Amino acid sequence: MSIGIIFLIISGVLIYFGIAQRVLDKLYLNDITALLLIIGFIIGSFYNIPISDKPLIYLNIGGAVIPILLAIYILFRAGTSKEIIRTLFSTLLTATGIYTVSIIFKNYGEGYDIIDPMFIFALLGGIFAYIFGRSRRGAFVSGVLGFLVYDLFNLYRVLSGQINTHIRIGSAGAFDSIIISGIIAVLLAELIGETREKLINKRRNNK
Amino acid sequence: MKNKTILIIFILIIIIPIQLYAENNLALIEKDVYKVYDTKNNYIFSIAMGISSGDRYISTDNIEYIIEKVTNKKASAKKIGKVNLLANIDEKLVLKPDISKKTIAIYHTHNDESYVPGSVSKQGYGEIHEIGAIIKERLEKKNINVIHSKNLHLPHDGAAYERSRATSMELTRKNPVAIFDIHRDAIPDKDEYTATVDGKKISQIRLVIGRQNPNYKNNDQFARQLKAAADKTHPGLIKDIFYGGGSYNQQFNSNSLLLEFGTHLSDINEAQKSAIIFSDTIYKLLSGGIKVKDNQGIKNKNSLITFFWIIIITTGALFAYLYMKEGSVNKVIERLKIFFRKEFTGGK
Numbered sequence: 001m002s003i004g005i006i007f008l009i010i011s012g013v014l015i016y017f018g019i020a021q022r023v024l025d026k027l028y029l030n031d032i033t034a035l036l037l038i039i040g041f042i043i044g045s046f047y048n049i050p051i052s053d054k055p056l057i058y059l060n061i062g063g064a065v066i067p068i069l070l071a072i073y074i075l076f077r078a079g080t081s082k083e084i085i086r087t088l089f090s091t092l093l094t095a096t097g098i099y100t101v102s103i104i105f106k107n108y109g110e111g112y113d114i115i116d117p118m119f120i121f122a123l124l125g126g127i128f129a130y131i132f133g134r135s136r137r138g139a140f141v142s143g144v145l146g147f148l149v150y151d152l153f154n155l156y157r158v159l160s161g162q163i164n165t166h167i168r169i170g171s172a173g174a175f176d177s178i179i180i181s182g183i184i185a186v187l188l189a190e191l192i193g194e195t196r197e198k199l200i201n202k203r204r205n206n207k
Numbered sequence: 208m209k210n211k212t213i214l215i216i217f218i219l220i221i222i223i224p225i226q227l228y229a230e231n232n233l234a235l236i237e238k239d240v241y242k243v244y245d246t247k248n249n250y251i252f253s254i255a256m257g258i259s260s261g262d263r264y265i266s267t268d269n270i271e272y273i274i275e276k277v278t279n280k281k282a283s284a285k286k287i288g289k290v291n292l293l294a295n296i297d298e299k300l301v302l303k304p305d306i307s308k309k310t311i312a313i314y315h316t317h318n319d320e321s322y323v324p325g326s327v328s329k330q331g332y333g334e335i336h337e338i339g340a341i342i343k344e345r346l347e348k349k350n351i352n353v354i355h356s357k358n359l360h361l362p363h364d365g366a367a368y369e370r371s372r373a374t375s376m377e378l379t380r381k382n383p384v385a386i387f388d389i390h391r392d393a394i395p396d397k398d399e400y401t402a403t404v405d406g407k408k409i410s411q412i413r414l415v416i417g418r419q420n421p422n423y424k425n426n427d428q429f430a431r432q433l434k435a436a437a438d439k440t441h442p443g444l445i446k447d448i449f450y451g452g453g454s455y456n457q458q459f460n461s462n463s464l465l466l467e468f469g470t471h472l473s474d475i476n477e478a479q480k481s482a483i484i485f486s487d488t489i490y491k492l493l494s495g496g497i498k499v500k501d502n503q504g505i506k507n508k509n510s511l512i513t514f515f516w517i518i519i520i521t522t523g524a525l526f527a528y529l530y531m532k533e534g535s536v537n538k539v540i541e542r543l544k545i546f547f548r549k550e551f552t553g554g555k
Contacts, residue, residue, distance in 0.1 A: 007520055010517055010520055011524075056359075060373075098366075101365065102365040102366040103364055103365070105365040106365050107239055107256070107257065107365065108365030108366070108368070109316075109365065109367065109368030109369070109455070110256040110368075110451075110453060157362070163361050163362050164330040164359065164361065165318075165331075165360065165362065166358055166359040168358070168373060171370075171373030171374075172372050172376060173373075173376075176373070177369060
């Protein structure tokens with residue numbers, strides 16, 4: 001491997017985990033918890049929890065169990081019942097959005113790409129989750145759980161005999177779309193939310 | 208009223224995709240085929256993949272083209288000329304002929320792909336798995352370890368590569384010398400893939416490389432060596448090399464390729480024959496039976512050295528960043544002390 005590629009990978013990974021930590025900080029978790037969660041994502045990537053053999057279903061600890069538990073914790077810790085219902089609603093919409101795109105662009109990944117295929121679904125999940133979830137918490141929860149629900153859509157299709165496949169939830173570990181879409185959703189909430197706030201304040205000040 | 212509207216929108220959002228899915232399944236796969244012509248309007252090739260300007264192509268007889276314009280499933284390509292596949296191979300990337308401890312990994316992103324006369328898309332394990340199985344069996348007889356992943360990534364939709372990403376990562380962890388994602392094409396003309404090699408009628412193999420991946424150069428050089436090797440021993444086996452948009456999960460391994468064994472209309476027996484010849488070519492390439500270049504390669508740097516470089520570069524970059532921020536070495540040390548005290552003792 002050339003030094004250039006090594007350098008690129010290191011900076012990519014550092015930036016990714018740096019952003020991940022910032023995002024977790026924004027979700028009212030302290031530095032230590034955020035760091036421990038990131039370590040959990042990475043180490044957990046190597047372990048799976050088998051759910052069933054036929055059809056094959058498993059959950060990856062780093063890519064699914066930890067982020068899902070975190071999303072559920074965030075959802076129930078600070079939310080009012082109204083916020084919980086709104087977030088669950090936006091989770092379902094996010095999942096449907098991802099599902100729709102995967103069907104409309106059925107050849108995605110075969111030269112029909114606009115954005116790197118590694119990020120497209122995570123990005124879509126993030127965008128949908130931000131649009132429907134709005135708040136940072138809502139966006140993160142919808143991004144993470146939205147992807148889980150999308151996997152559950154496929155599980156339903158397996159169990160009802162429509163398709164024959166394996167359901168491996170969060171199998172790409174720390175780089176799975178479950179985590180990436182949660183992170184992108186919060187970043188969008190941050191970026192768009194703060195810009196809007198600033199613009200509104202500016203307008204108020206001008207009046 | 209507002210709630211009712213939201214409910215209606217919600218129901219529509221749920222129903223529309225289910226409808227779309229049903230319609231999509233009826234659609235002919237062949238409608239997604241692109242035809243490529245040169246600037247004098249001579250036909251070059253077809254492919255059931257997206258094509259965009261900047262994509263490249265190396266034909267059976269090693270003529271290189273670059274796609275310039277794409278309109279309505281028709282693309283125009285500029286001829287660059289005949290290429291010597293091994294002309295620009297980096298010495299470090301020449302495959303080292305040593306079969307000991309070598310592993311080949313095979314998986315299928317589109318598990319359903321099959322050939323006529325039966326259904327060309329089978330639920331679960333399609334006939335494409337048989338092609339993978341032949342390569343495994345053939346290479347294992349020659350003492351090369353082959354991991355043939357049985358992971359299913361269906362449905363065959365836009366998220367299939369998203370699902371197979373984990374498989375590609377999982378296989379990369381086993382440190383294989385090469386990873387093949389085995390498919391079959393979906394162009395409507397079987398003859399375009401049919402050839403006679405070693406006196407046998409076979410379905411040719413197309414090598415596909417994603418241009419959007421950090422291992423692009425390495426994958427390209429591997430493909431060139433593979434085609435050059437096949438051209439020497441079994442000319443016509445490798446139909447061509449297509450460099451298209453996307454990454455095909457090739458970013459994880461330096462010798463990662465997508466292979467198309469014929470098209471859905473090809474005879475599976477012909478595809479199986481090409482799998483056998485392909486396995487022999489791979490074996491010869493790895494065992495030094497085919498000299499792709501006079502220089503037989505420098506030993507691959509072992510992973511420990513790579514790991515060492517990663518640590519050095521990371522530490523160096525971190526230190527440089529802190530130095531720029533703090534202005535002196537003492538301040539950097541002080542800052543690191545504070546960091547460790549705060550992070551690992553909770554600031555006490």
